[in-house]
Amino acid sequence: MSFRFTVNGEAVEVTAVGSRRLLDVLREDLGLTGTKEGCGEGECGACSVLIDGAVVDACLVPVSQAVGTSVRTVEALADGERLDVLQQAFLETGGAQCGICTPGMLMAGHAFLASGTEPTEDNIREAIAGNLCRCTGYTKIVEAIALAAERSAHP
Numbered sequence: 124m125s126f127r128f129t130v131n132g133e134a135v136e137v138t139a140v141g142s143r144r145l146l147d148v149l150r151e152d153l154g155l156t157g158t159k160e161g162c163g164e165g166e167c168g169a170c171s172v173l174i175d176g177a178v179v180d181a182c183l184v185p186v187s188q189a190v191g192t193s194v195r196t197v198e199a200l201a202d203g204e205r206l207d208v209l210q211q212a213f214l215e216t217g218g219a220q221c222g223i224c225t226p227g228m229l230m231a232g233h234a235f236l237a238s239g240t241e242p243t244e245d246n247i248r249e250a251i252a253g254n255l256c257r258c259t260g261y262t263k264i265v266e267a268i269a270l271a272a273e274r275s276a277h278p
């Protein structure tokens with residue numbers, strides 16, 4: 124069957140069985156390898172993408188459920204060589220180490236920034252609660268999201 128939706132603002136049409144994971148469609152069919160696979164079971168958040176602005180685990184979403192939606196992946200963030208505000212903040216605070224969790228963290232962080240929720244430490248930690256990181260102890264990631272929130276509020 125074929126399925127139509129948009130990815131990072133571009134219309135795509137994918138031919139696949141409906142149960143094919145969105146994660147595999149993004150990485151293998153569309154070549155968008157920025158989205159990572161960790162657990163493959165909805166536990167780690169490495170595969171987080173946005174569907175219509177909401178954070179989802181792409182390893183749990185069959186492509187059939189993406190029909191008609193707007194999917195955003197980490198590839199949408201930078202403008203050419205120019206990092207977006209959250210990527211720049213991760214770079215400055217050391218929020219990315221091995222990098223496996225980073226694309227998912229960035230997407231969860233983006234959804235948080237877009238929500239307009241007050242960027243307190245507790246709120247940021249709650250926003251990334253579904254994203255596991257084995258390297259950073261989370262503190263630098265929280266700092267990065269707080270820094271990006273501050274810069275977004277006072278550009």
Ligand code: FES
Pocket residue numbers: 159160161162163164165166167168169170171180181182183
């Ligand atoms: S790979 Fe999807 S949640 Fe871990």
Ligand code: FES
Pocket residue numbers: 218219220221222223224225255256257258259
């Ligand atoms: S930077 Fe390595 S898992 Fe988060």
